Amino acid sequence: MRAVMAMLLCAAAQAQVALVHAGSDVAGMDAARVRDMLLGRVSTWSDGSPVTIVLVEGTAADASLALIAGRDHARLLRGWKRLVYSGGGTMPMVVGSVREAQDAVARRPGAIAVVEEAPEDVRLKRVRLDGG
Amino acid sequence: MRIPIAFVLAGALAAADDPFAPLNLEAHGFASFGYLRSWDTPDWLADDSGDGSTDFWEAAVNATARPMDHLRLGAQIFARDLGRYDNGKPTLDWAYADWRQVDALGIQAGRVRIPLGLYNEVLDVDAARTAAFLPVSVYPLVNRDLFISTDGARVYGYVTMGDAGAFDYSLVAGAKRYDSELAVGTFFQEMGVAEDITEIGIDLGVGAMLHWYTPCEGLGLRISGLDGHGFSVRGISPTIGATAELKVDDYLLGMLSAIYEHGDWTVAAEYARYHATGEITIDPFSLIVPYRDDSDGGYISATWHARPWLELYSAGEASWTDAHDRGGNRILTAVLAVNLMPTPNWSLKVEGRLNRQDYVVGQAESWQGLALKTTVDF
Numbered sequence: 001m002r003a004v005m006a007m008l009l010c011a012a013a014q015a016q017v018a019l020v021h022a023g024s025d026v027a028g029m030d031a032a033r034v035r036d037m038l039l040g041r042v043s044t045w046s047d048g049s050p051v052t053i054v055l056v057e058g059t060a061a062d063a064s065l066a067l068i069a070g071r072d073h074a075r076l077l078r079g080w081k082r083l084v085y086s087g088g089g090t091m092p093m094v095v096g097s098v099r100e101a102q103d104a105v106a107r108r109p110g111a112i113a114v115v116e117e118a119p120e121d122v123r124l125k126r127v128r129l130d131g132g
Numbered sequence: 133m134r135i136p137i138a139f140v141l142a143g144a145l146a147a148a149d150d151p152f153a154p155l156n157l158e159a160h161g162f163a164s165f166g167y168l169r170s171w172d173t174p175d176w177l178a179d180d181s182g183d184g185s186t187d188f189w190e191a192a193v194n195a196t197a198r199p200m201d202h203l204r205l206g207a208q209i210f211a212r213d214l215g216r217y218d219n220g221k222p223t224l225d226w227a228y229a230d231w232r233q234v235d236a237l238g239i240q241a242g243r244v245r246i247p248l249g250l251y252n253e254v255l256d257v258d259a260a261r262t263a264a265f266l267p268v269s270v271y272p273l274v275n276r277d278l279f280i281s282t283d284g285a286r287v288y289g290y291v292t293m294g295d296a297g298a299f300d301y302s303l304v305a306g307a308k309r310y311d312s313e314l315a316v317g318t319f320f321q322e323m324g325v326a327e328d329i330t331e332i333g334i335d336l337g338v339g340a341m342l343h344w345y346t347p348c349e350g351l352g353l354r355i356s357g358l359d360g361h362g363f364s365v366r367g368i369s370p371t372i373g374a375t376a377e378l379k380v381d382d383y384l385l386g387m388l389s390a391i392y393e394h395g396d397w398t399v400a401a402e403y404a405r406y407h408a409t410g411e412i413t414i415d416p417f418s419l420i421v422p423y424r425d426d427s428d429g430g431y432i433s434a435t436w437h438a439r440p441w442l443e444l445y446s447a448g449e450a451s452w453t454d455a456h457d458r459g460g461n462r463i464l465t466a467v468l469a470v471n472l473m474p475t476p477n478w479s480l481k482v483e484g485r486l487n488r489q490d491y492v493v494g495q496a497e498s499w500q501g502l503a504l505k506t507t508v509d510f
Contacts, residue, residue, distance in 0.1 A: 032292075041290050041300070041345075042235050048201040070350070070393065074440035077476055081259035081509065086245055087206050087226045088253070090158050090196060 016064045018127040019105045019113045024049070031068055031129040037112060038069040038076060040083045045110055053080075053092035054104045054113035061098075064116045068129060154199060161193035162509035164258055168215065173499035177273065178215025181501070187215050188505070192225060192256060204230040210256055217274055217315035225256070226281055236289040244286040246279055247302040247341040248356045249387040249402050255280055262435050262445035263469035264483040264503040269429030269451035270387070270404045277316040279358055279385060282306030282337045300343040309333045312367075325412060326367025326376040334383070335362025354389040363408070373416075378423055380410030396437045403430040405455060428455040433467075445469040463489045481505040 018034050020026055025046045036042040037051050044050055055061070055073055062072045069076060076092075083089035093111075095101050101113040106123035114129070166188035170176035178185035194208035207227035213220040228242030245253040254260040255276055265273060284306015292298045310316050310332035317329040339358035346353060360383035367376050389402040408425040429451030436444045446468050453461035469483040485501040 036290070036292075036298075041298070044202070044232050044235060046234075048233065050198055050201065050204075070395075072440055074473070074476060075437055078259050082254045082257050084160050084196075085162065085192060085194065085208070085257040085259070085509075086253045087194070087196070087208065087228065087230070090156075090198070090204075091160065 016068055016129045017115055017118055018129055019054075019102060019115060019118055019121075020125045020127060021105055021109050021111045022123055022125055023109050024112070024125065026125050026127050029127050034112070034114060034127075034129055035069050038065065038114065039071075040080060040089050043089060049110040050090075052090075052108050052111040054101050054108075054111050055092050055094050056098055056101045056113060056115055057094060057096050060116050061114075064114050068114050156198040157195065158197075159193070159195045160510060161191070162258060162507055163189070163191040164505055164507040165189045166264065166503060166505035169502040171500045172497070175215075176499065176501045177217070181215065185215060187213055188503070189213050189220070190256060190258075194225075202231055202233060204232070206230070212256070212315075214273065214315065217318050219313075221311070221313055223277075223311060223314060228286075234289075236291045238288050240286040240288070241284075243281050243283050244304060244306065245281050246304055246337070246339050246358060247288075248279055248339065248358060248385065249404065250354060250389045250391055250400060252280065252356075258479065258481075258505070258507040259509060262443040262471040262481075263447070263467060264481045264505040267402070267431035267433065267447055267449050267467075269431050269449035269463070269465070270402050273315075275316045275319040277310055277314050279337075279360070282308045282334070282339075284337075295347060297347045298345040300341070300345075302339075302341040304337070304339045306337055307333070307335055308337065320365050320367070320378070325365055325378050326374075327369040327371060329365060329367040331364070331366040333362075333364055334360040335364075337361070350393040352389075352391045352393075354391075355387070356389070357384070357386040359384055363410070374414050375416075376412055376414045378410060378412045380408045380423065383408040383425070398435040398437070399433070400435075401430070401432040404428060426455050427451065427453050441473045443471040443473075445471070459490075459492075461489075461491055463487060477509050479505075479507045481507075 038053060065076060066072055080091055084091050093104055095104055098115050098118050101115060102118060102121050102124060105111040105113050167186055168178050168181045168188050169184045170181040174182035178187045190212040192208055192210040194206060196204060196206035198204050208225040209222050210225035211220050211222040212218045224243060226243050226245055228240045228244050230238060230240045232238035247253050249270060251266050251271060255271060282304060286302060286304040288302040290300050312329040312332055316332060320329050337358060337360045341356035343352055343354040363380040363383040365378040384407040387402060387404045391400045405428040406425045410423045412421040412423050431447050431449040433447035438444060449465040451463050466486045469481060472480040483503045488496060488498045490496045
């Protein structure tokens with residue numbers, strides 16, 4: 001957790017990025033909206049398609065998550081288990097790198113991932129988030 | 133030549149790349165095994181807990197499908213063996229169709245969960261908590277079935293209010309017939325309603341929940357309640373040749389909850405209050421015994437998420453048989469628990485419970501309980 005907090009301090013200096021499937025409507029999307037998605041409070045996009053969370057493993061991604069959702073990767077997944085076993089949602093995807101997250105989001109309508117930084121990708125929309 | 137329709141369907145399925153892909157199917161489950169040990173009481177949950185009992189496990193498996201936007205279908209089977217309760221009998225935990233039109237409005241129909249307190253909807257989800265048991269003073273272990281779900285419908289949603297924060301709301305209505313072989317039947321048997329419980333039901337349960345995510349970051353406040361209208365329990369007592377029926381017009385339960393999450397800490401406090409008046413009719417003796425439940429209970433807990441693989445938990449719990457008599461029958465409990473998570477899908481829990489029960493002024497006894505529990509999920 002200390003490592004995450006150290007990363008957090010660095011990450012706080014710059015905005016995080018939400019990678020979103022190109023077909024999703026990102027109008028009005030901000031850090032609070034993305035936090036609600038990560039915590040499972042919001043489960044649909046404005047067109048009704050389901051939100052699919054893509055989580056990236058690793059300390060840098062943990063710091064991005066902590067900044068937006070206030071929880072690290074492990075705690076966030078435990079929160080999602082609450083939803084899954086009570087019938088309230090489906091588990092996030094977990095991938096090993098930002099590149100894999102980009103591929104996963106590009107393939108799935110309604111998918112979203114939060115990362116510190118990612119290279120440009122024409123298959124995706126990028127939304128800069130100002131912090132939690 | 134007549135070709136059986138099953139072969140036609142099988143052929144069509146075989147020709148498709150992945151006929152189940154449009155359903156977006158997912159399956160998950162968990163299994164827990166545990167150990168109960170008590171001191172200064174021989175039968176805490178299990179008859180042999182004084183010597184140590186392994187009569188403690190639970191398991192669930194669920195499947196969900198998202199065949200189209202807005203719509204989710206799912207069901208979960210759950211089984212539990214908790215000492216002398218439930219004995220591993222599988223039960224349909226939840227099963228419903230869920231149509232989420234927008235964030236602010238969703239509708240579920242089927243066997244739906246009742247949103248009472250912070251944790252009633254996730255009562256069985258071991259991963260949702262640090263301790264082996266939820267606070268018993270608010271979430272009773274034995275009669276868990278009574279208010280966990282109902283067969284009916286639920287309307288729910290999430291509404292953002294700008295600077296005022298956001299709200300989760302839920303309204304639920306339905307009826308339920310209970311399996312009298314499950315823990316709730318044993319509960320009324322132990323209460324002395326009858327030697328064998330044959331039927332338990334609620335004609336109409338109506339519940340509501342409002343959760344406010346306050347502008348104070350991390351602070352949530354919740355109010356929830358349920359009216360179980362037309363509650364009845366029927367049973368027989370062969371040794372005296374009698375039948376018994378407990379009837380309550382309205383079994384009421386109200387809960388107040390607060391949770392504060394800040395950094396690595398979560399602090400929660402809840403209060404639950406029951407109210408019911410009715411009578412037990414014992415035939416053929418035409419004997420009528422009044423029934424009253426004015427119990428209440430609460431707790432305050434703190435959880436430290438020390439590491440991604442380690443959580444520590446402590447709580448103080450209190451419950452009273454009669455909310456109007458604070459000096460009467462009550463149980464005070466101090467709880468300490470540790471949750472180790474060697475992998476994201478495997479947890480090891482140790483929970484110690486120090487209990488003191490006061491029957492009346494001057495009469496008290498203390499006992500201690502230890503629960504070990506390991507859970508794997510997928």
